[in-house]
Amino acid sequence: MAKALIIGGAGFVGGYLADHLLCDCRMEVHMTKLPGEQIEREEMKVYNLDILDREAIIGLLFKIRPDYIFHLAAQSSVGIAWKNPGLTADVNIKGSINVMDAVRELYYKPRLLLIGSGEEYGYILEGETPVTEENRLRPGNIYAATKACQNMIGNIYARAYDMEVMMVRAFNHIGPCQSPIFVVADFCKQVAEIEKGKREPVMYVGNLNTKRDFTDVRDVVKAYALLIRTGKAGETYNVGSGHAVTIEEVLKLILSLSEKEIRVEVDANKIRPADVPVIEADIGKICQTSGWTPEITLEQTIRETLDYWRERV
Ligand code: A2R
Numbered sequence: 001m002a003k004a005l006i007i008g009g010a011g012f013v014g015g016y017l018a019d020h021l022l023c024d025c026r027m028e029v030h031m032t033k034l035p036g037e038q039i040e041r042e043e044m045k046v047y048n049l050d051i052l053d054r055e056a057i058i059g060l061l062f063k064i065r066p067d068y069i070f071h072l073a074a075q076s077s078v079g080i081a082w083k084n085p086g087l088t089a090d091v092n093i094k095g096s097i098n099v100m101d102a103v104r105e106l107y108y109k110p111r112l113l114l115i116g117s118g119e120e121y122g123y124i125l126e127g128e129t130p131v132t133e134e135n136r137l138r139p140g141n142i143y144a145a146t147k148a149c150q151n152m153i154g155n156i157y158a159r160a161y162d163m164e165v166m167m168v169r170a171f172n173h174i175g176p177c178q179s180p181i182f183v184v185a186d187f188c189k190q191v192a193e194i195e196k197g198k199r200e201p202v203m204y205v206g207n208l209n210t211k212r213d214f215t216d217v218r219d220v221v222k223a224y225a226l227l228i229r230t231g232k233a234g235e236t237y238n239v240g241s242g243h244a245v246t247i248e249e250v251l252k253l254i255l256s257l258s259e260k261e262i263r264v265e266v267d268a269n270k271i272r273p274a275d276v277p278v279i280e281a282d283i284g285k286i287c288q289t290s291g292w293t294p295e296i297t298l299e300q301t302i303r304e305t306l307d308y309w310r311e312r313v
Helices: 010-022 054-064 078-083 084-107 142-159 182-193 217-230 249-257 284-290 298-312
Strands: 003-007 030-035 044-046 068-071 111-117 164-171 204-206 211-213 236-239 244-246 262-264
Touching: 003 010, 003 054, 003 262, 010 030, 010 217, 030 084, 030 244, 054 084, 068 084, 078 236, 084 111, 084 142, 111 142, 111 217, 142 164, 164 217, 182 217, 182 284, 182 298, 204 249, 217 236, 217 284, 236 284, 244 249
Parallel strands: 003 030, 003 068, 030 044, 068 111, 111 164, 164 236, 204 262
Antiparallel strands: 211 244
16 A cells, blocks of 8 residues: 655645545555644544654654655745745745655655645736746745745756656645635635624625636645656646636625625735736646546535535634
8 A cells, every 4th residue: 555644734735635545545644743733533643743853854754654745834825924934934945855855865765746836936927827837937925935946946856866756836725624814715704704793794805806726625635646646757737727716706706605795895904015916827737647637616615615614603
């Protein structure tokens, strides 16, 4: 049975990826979390790990000897990265280098998937959408710059040390259980609170004109599991829906599913120092390489995310 290690598994994607690897791919799954985080799962072994501790990663890899390593650990919020750029660079760049250096210490070559972001493309020019993996990177925020750096170093390690490292650029992924610091979860949580009468019927929003490419997290993890097996070392693959929508369209869809009349107001705190206008993925490369295509519609994801928040607020 193939052994998979998920580094940074306590976040949004980790649980979904573990479910897919366990149930659909029939892999033995090991997962790491930060010491303060909670994961209660009996079907797999869970370890404490801070990726800033290189020696601890080496020790863990020698203990588990995984065939596949999914590196999810990150400071993954664009908003927090503006407020704490140093920490974001430490975790997303230094931490990833630590993971790659630890993999180099092994006496065999596991396959490693580094998770980057569609944000790496940054300011995409007219005529460059949907954006291909070869497009020039013009990161528009600190988080994006750290992920672009991780991608470049991954490519360098794959070539220089003949490592089986593949990179993905994941565009916005959404679904139940996502933290409300991300836009779709934030809007759904607000609607659920309004429906329960826990707040006035006003939805607070940031910039509604930006266009983003949303994919259900369950489709995203299927892409990761396929890529770690079929991807080519040193290559980067976009993972997205291939279709960008404005935040306003997403908002309208969420409001149309609400049981109450809701007024929309701009909250200055939700406006970022800079926002990239359009981010849309060309997903031809991953589809060709792995046979992956996204299956869950935006409406289904939003319905399920809203229901998730209705059960929790
Ligand atoms: O920031 P926290 O406390 O939520 O913990 C995150 C964890 N993490 C770390 N793990 C090990 N060592 C560190 N120094 C460290 N710093 C943070 O990585 C969190 O539990 C996990 C990442 O999960 P999320 O933030 O929920 O990201 P998500 O949505 O699961 O995305 C996975 C990957 C990330 O690389 C994103 O940047 C990319 O996909 O889009």
